Every structure is written in C-alpha cells, then in structure tokens.
Amino acid sequence: MNSRGMWLTYTLGVALLHVVLLSIPFFSVPVVWTLTNVIHNAGMYVFLHAVKGTPFETPDQGKARLLTHWEQLDYGVQFTSSRKFFTISPIILYFLASFYTKYNMVHFVINTCSLLTVLIPKLPQLHGVR
Amino acid sequence: YQYLLVTALYMLEPWERTVFNSLLISVAGMAVYTGYVFM
C-alpha cells in the first residue's frame, strides 16, 4: 500500500467515483457527496476489513489466511505512513460530504455511521480482535 | 490496441469488454448530458 503511485491512484479513484456519480442527472449535489462517502467507505470496509487472506498463495504456510488486509499491512506494524494515510482519507471525505450537504441532519447521520464503520476497525486496539 | 493494453481489457473475454465499454460509454454520455444541463 505504500508502493509508488498507490496513494495517487486511490485519490484519483475516489475523484473518479465522485465524477461518475455527479454525472447521473437526477442526483443532487448533497446526494452525490453522501453516496460518494458511503460507497467509498463500503468499498474500503470490504477490501480492508472484511476480506481475509490473500488472493494468491503466499509462502508463509497460511499465516496471513486469517488476517484482514489491514492487519497484514506493513506486517502488522502500527502507525506507519500507509495506515495514517488510509485513516485520514475517509475523515477528509467525511468533512467534505458534511460541508456539501450543508450539515443536513439525515445526511449527517448517514455519513457519520458510514465513517465509523471504517474508523473503528482501524484502531490499533482492535488489531486482530474478532 | 493501446487502449486494450492500458485498461487491461486485452486480458478480458469479448463479452466482458462489451460490458466494460458500454459502462464507460454510458457514464461518459451521462457526464456530457449533465455537463450540458449544468452549463
């Protein structure tokens, strides 16, 4: 996750998702921001915190098979730059979504719940907790 | 050919390419339409 260009690609991917949603004619801007936030967090939750193991065979005799991608990141070392980046990015997206939805209550609740689903599993205290 | 290589469609089967290209064209069409309405 810290190889060259990965963070840029991730940022461009989120921006592309937003543009695609924005180009759907019958969505308003607040709805688009909330959808961007929710879809992004759902994707991040599935790929980083739900799927376990590796999509290819590893020579570690199956040690990684029971760990999520987030737990395998940087061999489990906490507070690395990748972890910080992928913790901060949903928060930034949440601020943007809240701002563009003019802090409407319904959107706020949806966005906050969505943000928590990707923040809580990232806490170091929950490393390896099931 | 470059388009197929860069997007990795080269490795997909023809029907998968069709799915991808139609998705891409519809998104682009919507973007143009929305942009036009917005302008």
Added chain:
Amino acid sequence: QNHVTCNGALYNRPFSESFEETPMLVAVLTYMGYGILTLFGYLRDFLREWKIEKCHVAQEREEQRDFVPLYQDFENFYTRNLYMRIRDSWNRPICSVPGAKMDLVERVSHDYNWTFEYTGKVIKDVINMGSYNYLGFAENMGYCADAAADVTMKYGIGVSSTRQEMGNLDKHEELEMLVAKFLGVEASMVFGMGFATNSMNIPALTGKGCLILSDELNHASLVLGARLSGSTIRVFKHNNMQSLEKLLRDAIVHGQPRTHRPWKKILIVVEGIYSMEGSVVRLPEVIALKKKYKAYLYLDEAHSIGALGPRGRGVLDYFGLDPEDVDVLMGTFTKSFGAAGGYIGGKKELIDYLRAQSHSAVYATSMSSPVAEQIITSMKCIMGEDGTTIGRERIQQLAENTTYFRRRLREMGFIIYGNNDSPVVPVMLYMPAKIGAFGREMLKRNIGVVVVGFPATPIIESRARFCVSAAHTKEMLDVALSAISEVGDLLQMKYSKYRALP
C-alpha cells in the same frame, strides 16, 4: 537511480547497478488495470457461484461441503481470474534441448486457456531467451553428452540410496574434489537438488538462539531453509548495506529478544546474482561487515557460479575476493553446467559436519551418476583441464553478449534493472495486459521469453526476464533485439527517461 559505487578501497572494479523508478503515470495505469481485472474477477466469481457460468477450477463435491474446505477459495482468486487469462505464456512444452534455439510444441486453447490442445505441429528453432543456460552447456551432443552417455551405460541412471548408505559412489567423491578445487576451498559436498541444498542444509547450520539476516529478495529455498531451522529471521532491504549494518548492530547490542542473551550465531544469507532483479550482491561490503561484527556468511551462488568472473568462479572471482572469507559457499549446477543439483563448499570440518548432520545426506537419494559426469566434464571444460580453451571462450563470450545485450536495450529506451555485468536482464513491462501480450507477440516472432508478474514481483514491476547465454551468437542476439524493439514499439514499452541518443 544509478547506484554507481566508485572505486572505494573495497571494489576492484566499478560496481554499476540501475533501478530506474516506475514512471508515475505508468504506475497509476497499472493499478487501474489491476483494479479493473479484480472487479471483473469478482463478477466472474459471482457468475460461477450462481452457476450462471461453468466453474473449471477444482472444488469440493456436494457431499464434502460440510468438511473443512480443501481449496482456499480466495487464495486462488488471482490464479483463476488473472493468471488463467494469460497463462499460455507460461509452461510452454518444449521438444528439444533448451539450448540457444529450441523447438516448442504448438498448442491452442478454445476456452480462454482453461484447457489446451496440441495441434501436432512444432514451432522450430525458437530463439531461447528464457532458459538458464549461461555457458551453453545445455547440449545433446558433444563432449559432455558423450561422457554422460558413457557413464549411463556404466553406472546406470538411478542410485536409489542415500549418501550415508549405499548411494555414495566414487563418481560423487571425484565430483566433490573437483568442486572444491574449482571453488578454491578445502572440501565440498554435492546434493541431487538445488532447492534442497538450501532448504535442507541451513537447518543443519543454525537453530534456536541463532539469528539469520536475510536479504528481502532471497530465493524461496533460502526462506524455507531459514524457517525450518527455527532461528530468528530478520530481513534487510535488498542489497542495502546500511540496512544490513543496522540489523547487525541491533543484534549485537540488544542480543536475543526478552532475555537479551547474546546470539549463539549470526548468519548473513545473501545470493550472488538475484535472478529476478539482475542485481549482483555487494560482496566486498558484506564481507567487510561480516568481519567487523564477527558474523557468519552464507553465499548462494545459484546463478553466479560459472556465469560471473574472469575464470567463471562466481561472484568471489568477479570481485577478486578470497573464498576463505565466505564461511559457507553454496551453488547449483543447473544454470551454468547444463545439469542439476547443488553443492556446499567450505572448511573440511564444516563439510564433515554436514555429511553427518544434513537432512539430504540422511534421507535423499544421491545425485544420479550421468548428471555428476555432466558436471565433471563441463566443470573441467571451464577450468581448461580438458586441454581446450572452450570454457574460457564461453565465459568471455557470455560477458560480451551480456554487455552488448544490455547496452542495446538501454539505447532502445527500455527500462532494464540490475548490474551491467549480470547475464539476467529484467526488462520492465509494468501493466498486467502487457505481460501476456509481450509473451505472445515475441513467440509470433519466434523468440521464447519468460515474463513475470504480480505476486512474484511487486505489483507495479512486472517484467520480462531475459537470460543471455554464451551459446547465443551475435546474429541471434540481433534478431532478438530487433524483435524486442518492434514489440516494444507496438506495446509502447520504451519508458526510460535516460534513453541514449543514437
């Protein structure tokens, strides 16, 4: 970046390696390509799950569903959704000796590489840029082949017993004395399999309370051997001496974790040539560190023995170093001797200890005699003991071919990795689709190449790996280079910023 180490006190020759960075745009497009393939992979898995599409991969029968799953479903995700799509570029059946040219069995697939059929035709005289055949001893005629044939008639093929029992032949002892002489060490021991030479002997050398400092790109056999030994393993960055010294200092200052007892042994494990990177180990610096911190050094010369150095004695010869400085010398006979198997060389007491303690000596059937004879004959040829200069000429030829091939590729604008003198030449492809396309396009032009992608390489560093051979003539190399250039233009692979102006 070009890591050119000037002529410090340690090096007797300029040490020039280059690992040009992946262009940012190419990196982003590569991730995007893998992202698209992954999404379609999930789509295909969904269709298979709902029986909309026939599932070709192995899976449990209905009756077995309640047992622990035999097939880790997700672990084969890449195999069934990415590798399958381009696997016609791998495991191509050949029907000749893997020499400078070879004959491929033509095969076709009507179901997107799930199954193949032979067409019955043979693709003749394909220029072989993929096999490890550095000195061109992969031949089915000539001096070595005749000697191996004679020994086959005399000794038979199988040995069917271990070195510690009936499988200890005079041919093995003759070979071990020759290997010791070739390496310039006191004694040596040979094993029937290269991989096992590492994985079965490292556990005999270290155990609990020992520390193994391993390069991050070490071969799987070294990794397995280190793990089997039960030692503590710490990994340093590839060929990075600062990283190695830091680990050494920490190991000595802090000792073992928790008890802080000093380590019984510290073993540094490195390779001579890293076959995926094309890089050469910084051996003078490693030896200097080893002496400074009183550690042991295990040098795996699988690719460098026979291929490097003015006399073909490997990376020690290349840097003009003393074999005494390396505690355990390991190598294989696969790449430069047209044979199979591996050796361990070093002090006589070490070898005697391994003869008694090594897993291979106790359990594995020993090396087949014709293979041993092939090694003896080719090694004598390299040493010039057969009364000819064929060996020396081949070593010279390999060095020239390597320099020429690398220079031309750089002039064309390809990004190639590694050391200027390494006969392994990785040419960067990057995008996943270009891996399959390159293999296919080159075969259309009658060139056999090896391509490698994620997860065997970092995700943004897929590559084609060329192995230069002394058996390649300049005409063959020029044919290959012009085909590579043509395919490079077609696939837009000439990414290098440092393109040499013609």
